[in-house]
Amino acid sequence: QVHLVESGGGVVQPGRSLRLSCAATGFTFSRFSMSWVRQAPGKGLEWVAIISYDGTTKNYADSVKGRLTISRDNSKNTLFLQMTSLRVEDSALYYCARLNGDYLDLWGPGTLVSVSS
Amino acid sequence: SYEVTQPLSVSVALGQTAKIICGGNNIGSKTVHWYQQKPGQAPILIIYRDNNRPSGIPERFSGSNSGNTATLTISSVQAGDEADYHCQAWDSTSLVVFGGGTKLTVL
Numbered sequence: 001q002v003h004l005v006e007s008g009g010g011v012v013q014p015g016r017s018l019r020l021s022c023a024a025t026g027f028t029f030s031r032f033s034m035s036w037v038r039q040a041p042g043k044g045l046e047w048v049a050i051i052s053y054d055g056t057t058k059n060y061a062d063s064v065k066g067r068l069t070i071s072r073d074n075s076k077n078t079l080f081l082q083m084t085s086l087r088v089e090d091s092a093l094y095y096c097a098r099l100n101g102d103y104l105d106l107w108g109p110g111t112l113v114s115v116s117s
Numbered sequence: 118s119y120e121v122t123q124p125l126s127v128s129v130a131l132g133q134t135a136k137i138i139c140g141g142n143n144i145g146s147k148t149v150h151w152y153q154q155k156p157g158q159a160p161i162l163i164i165y166r167d168n169n170r171p172s173g174i175p176e177r178f179s180g181s182n183s184g185n186t187a188t189l190t191i192s193s194v195q196a197g198d199e200a201d202y203h204c205q206a207w208d209s210t211s212l213v214v215f216g217g218g219t220k221l222t223v224l
Contacts, residue, residue, distance in 0.1 A: 035213065045152075045160065045203050047213035059212055062118075095159055102207035103150040105171065107159040 002026035002106060004096050009111030016086055022079040022096030022108055030054070030074040033099040036081050038092035039110075046092070049081065050099060064090075086115045119208035123216035129194050130224045137219045139187040139204030147206045149187040151180060154201045154218075163202075164189060191221075199223045 008020040022034070036048040049070040050059045058070050069082040079096050091114050097104040121141040129135040139149060149167055152160035162171050164180040167187065177192045187206075191198055204216040 037213075037215075044218040045205075045215040047215060050212060100165075102148055102213075103162060103165045103205065104152075104160075104213075105162050105165070107161065109159050 004098065004106055004108035006094060006096050006108045006111035009094065009113045011114045011116060012086055013117055014086060014088060014115055017082070017084045018086060018113060020081040020083065020094055020096075020111055020113070022081075024077045024079065024098075027098075027106075029072075029077040034070075034072060034079045035097045035099050035104060036068075036070060036079075037095045037097055037104070037107075038090075038113075039095070040089075040092040043092075048094070051079070083113070086113075088115050091115045118211045119206065119214050121204060121206050121214055121216040123202075123204060123219045125217070126220045126222065128222045128224055129191075131194060131196065133194055135191040135194050135198070135221060137189040137191075137202050137204075137221065139189070139206075139216050140185055141187075141206060141214075142185060144185055144187050144206060145183040147182075147208065149180065149182045150205045151178075151189045152203045152205065154203065156200075160203060194221075194223055196223050 003025045006022045035050045051070045067085045071080045093110040095110045096108045098106040151164035153163045154160040163174050167182040168180045179190045181188050201218045203218045206214045
């Protein structure tokens with residue numbers, strides 16, 4: 001079956017770092033661009049970052065540029081999100097999603113990040 | 118940056134037709150996608166590229182896109198359709214652009 005499963009979320013103090021992972025199964029991971037999308041409690045979806053199928057091209061939302069870094073390991077079918085200098089407003093459920101052209105056709109269940117002192 | 122807007126909420130009687138709109142400047146020139154998100158669950162794709170349904174999505178769900186408005190139409194609404202619906206457009210500069218989401222209430 002085709003699945004994405006995120007991990008690595010937790011409670012962290014402002015200014016600290018966290019690394020999220022997303023394990024992909026059931027499809028050829030290396031053929032797809034991938035994305036991170038987040039959702040603050042009670043809010044809408046916010047796109048965070050995209051990485052091309054081979055990892056050579058990365059794009060970020062302005063709100064996270066310079067602090068969050070997307071990467072991937074195609075040999076391990078895994079997507080990452082390195083989060084540094086975390087802010088309270090980064091608190092959200094973080095989803096990884098598969099990009100099929102210009103839409104997101106497969107989503108993981110999400111991992112919760114809470115930034116609080 | 119490109120923006121799309123959605124109404125916060127839409128209400129519809131059981132068995133009737135619901136229309137959820139997604140507004141944006143000349144959004145008809147872009148492709149629009151729709152996601153359904155039930156409480157406590159991840160979003161799922163229900164319409165892609167304006168009016169296409171992924172496998173397993175009922176024919177009751179349809180989409181259109183023209184001018185400054187894209188529309189998700191749900192016919193013969195069921196209680197199980199109660200959810201948040203998010204539209205998404207792709208913009209060459211902003212890339213993935215989501216609307217704020219619309220909560221559909223079935224009366």
